[in-house]
Amino acid sequence: MTGDKIFPIKTFAPEELHDRVHAALRAWEKVHTDFGDLLDDLLLFREAYAVNSADMEALPRVTTNQLLRDAIDRLAEQSEGHAEVLRHRFVEGHKLRRTAAIMNWTIDQVRKRQRDAIEQLATILAYDESYLRHLRVHEVESTLPPSTYTDLFGFDEALGVLLEELLLQDASWVIAIMGIGGIGKTALADALMRRTIRHFRFDEYVWLRVDPNDFDQERVDFESAIDLLAHRLAEQIAPEVAGNVSMNERLARVRQVLKETPHLIVIDNLETRSSTAYLMRQLQDWANPSKFLVTTRIRPIGEASIFGYTLDELDARDTAELIRHHALSIGQKDLAQATDDQAMRIYDAVGGNPLALKMVISLAATMPISLILNDLQLVHTPEVEALYNRIYQRAWMAITPTQRLLLQSMPLIAETGGTLTQLKAISGLADHELWPAINELVNRSLIELRGTTWNQSYGIHRLTGSFLQTNINRWEDDDDEDEDLLV
Numbered sequence: 309m310t311g312d313k314i315f316p317i318k319t320f321a322p323e324e325l326h327d328r329v330h331a332a333l334r335a336w337e338k339v340h341t342d343f344g345d346l347l348d349d350l351l352l353f354r355e356a357y358a359v360n361s362a363d364m365e366a367l368p369r370v371t372t373n374q375l376l377r378d379a380i381d382r383l384a385e386q387s388e389g390h391a392e393v394l395r396h397r398f399v400e401g402h403k404l405r406r407t408a409a410i411m412n413w414t415i416d417q418v419r420k421r422q423r424d425a426i427e428q429l430a431t432i433l434a435y436d437e438s439y440l441r442h443l444r445v446h447e448v449e450s451t452l453p454p455s456t457y458t459d460l461f462g463f464d465e466a467l468g469v470l471l472e473e474l475l476l477q478d479a480s481w482v483i484a485i486m487g488i489g490g491i492g493k494t495a496l497a498d499a500l501m502r503r504t505i506r507h508f509r510f511d512e513y514v515w516l517r518v519d520p521n522d523f524d525q526e527r528v529d530f531e532s533a534i535d536l537l538a539h540r541l542a543e544q545i546a547p548e549v550a551g552n553v554s555m556n557e558r559l560a561r562v563r564q565v566l567k568e569t570p571h572l573i574v575i576d577n578l579e580t581r582s583s584t585a586y587l588m589r590q591l592q593d594w595a596n597p598s599k600f601l602v603t604t605r606i607r608p609i610g611e612a613s614i615f616g617y618t619l620d621e622l623d624a625r626d627t628a629e630l631i632r633h634h635a636l637s638i639g640q641k642d643l644a645q646a647t648d649d650q651a652m653r654i655y656d657a658v659g660g661n662p663l664a665l666k667m668v669i670s671l672a673a674t675m676p677i678s679l680i681l682n683d684l685q686l687v688h689t690p691e692v693e694a695l696y697n698r699i700y701q702r703a704w705m706a707i708t709p710t711q712r713l714l715l716q717s718m719p720l721i722a723e724t725g726g727t728l729t730q731l732k733a734i735s736g737l738a739d740h741e742l743w744p745a746i747n748e749l750v751n752r753s754l755i756e757l758r759g760t761t762w763n764q765s766y767g768i769h770r771l772t773g774s775f776l777q778t779n780i781n782r783w784e785d786d787d788d789e790d791e792d793l794l795v
């Protein structure tokens with residue numbers, strides 16, 4: 309559902325273009341008055357103009373005329389007569405009377421043909437514009453990691469506020485989505501990116517997933533942290549300086565590209581206790597006209613110029629919606645029809661953290677939900693971490709040894725995800741074991757799809773990673789005492 313249905317692409321209906329196409333035709337001769345009647349909000353215009361600029365022929369009127377001329381040529385393929393009228397009237401600038409004489413028509417006939425021809429021209433332009441917009445959206449989307457959700461709940465306000473910040477010309481240049489693990493920062497950034505793409509506000513879009521540990525002060529000093537970030541960016545926007553060039557050269561080039569071409573860059577997981585604020589200050593310098601959308605578990609302190617948005621837990625109503633939706637998508641028929649009261653019981657025990665909710669719902673496939681909820685309520689602590697710990701422990705016990713083997717080896721995979729071949733190598737599983745295991749772990753929200761449509765890979769949520777690394781041995785020991793935990 310992340311496609312064009314929930315995020316429609318803004319296009320033009322032929323009627324919307326009709327009068328403007330007429331006005332643009334009438335202004336054909338006004339080559340030196342580059343304002344008004346230019347069709348310059350069309351992507352067709354913007355792309356042609358960018359090409360013309362490179363050839364130093366950047367007059368907006370020249371570009372508009374070029375668009376019209378191409379469209380008239382297309383019209384000629386359907387009806388030479390209609391195209392002919394437009395050429396006489398606007399390209400040659402002949403009066404009605406003269407056009408009528410040349411074409412051997414009455415003046416009324418010319419008028420009527422002209423009206424029809426403009427209507428057809430608007431239809432051609434609207435069609436081409438819509439085709440180009442869909443093409444560009446899908447080109448950009450094929451470079452993004454797949455969304456981890458099929459629908460989002462409770463994000464209307466966040467989407468509204470942040471989309472405005474992203475689209476407005478003079479709004480903030482660096483925007484941070486803040487919140488605890490699993491609360492939906494990455495999902496929200498993904499939805500914002502996909503919506504922004506459909507407004508054609510930026511020329512280029514980049515999604516960068518970073519491993520926050522790489523930037524930690526214990527590993528690198530501030531200067532190297534910035535060079536590392538520049539390096540990761542350069543790989544996508546300026547590959548010529550991603551290799552062996554001096555740090556200054558790389559920084560200068562990255563900055564230049566971002567200053568010349570408006571990019572929207574998402575940096576997912578920009579959070580190290582030591583350097584988050586410092587890195588964000590660097591982003592400020594690189595931004596404008598490009599913008600950065602950052603997700604972080606850490607609030608960058610003292611950065612007044614950053615637009616920060618804190619994501620909180622979902623409320624009871626949105627939680628109920630998410631429960632039913634997720635249950636349906638993984639085939640949990642009973643929970644998919646949970647009443648509000650039943651959903652409320654889950655909300656009371658788990659709260660409104662989407663990741664925690666998804667995992668609890670998956671657990672209900674193998675365990676009575678009342679037992680799970682009782683078990684969670686035993687964790688008499690408001691700490692989310694303790695709650696997660698319990699949920700992960702439960703999830704671990706619910707999966708098969710083959711699935712455990714695969715999950716346990718996942719932390720060996722890079723942050724950006726591993727290919728199927730890599731998963732096979734690290735787990736040692738055969739094809740016939742690997743596929744069902746991946747499937748089941750994806751269903752349980754323990755494995756996520758990463759990479760891009762053409763280059764798919766698999767990874768684990770960062771919370772899953774940290775719980776696997778810190779707790780796994782203990783869980784193995786607890787395994788024998790499974791029953792005790794259900795008390």
Ligand SMILES: Nc1ncnc2c1ncn2[C@@H]1O[C@H](COP(=O)(O)OP(=O)(O)OP(=O)(O)O)[C@@H](O)[C@H]1O
Pocket residue numbers: 455456457459460461462463487488489490491492493494495496577603605630662663666753769770771
């Ligand atoms: N509002 C929502 N509606 C439906 N699903 C959601 C919502 N928010 C998050 N999710 C889902 O919950 C899971 C966790 O969300 P996400 O990965 O975005 O969290 P996060 O805040 O980025 O966590 P982390 O800090 O660990 O990176 C994902 O599978 C995501 O698709």
Ligand SMILES: [Mg+2]
Pocket residue numbers: 493494495576577603
């Ligand atoms: Mg995230």
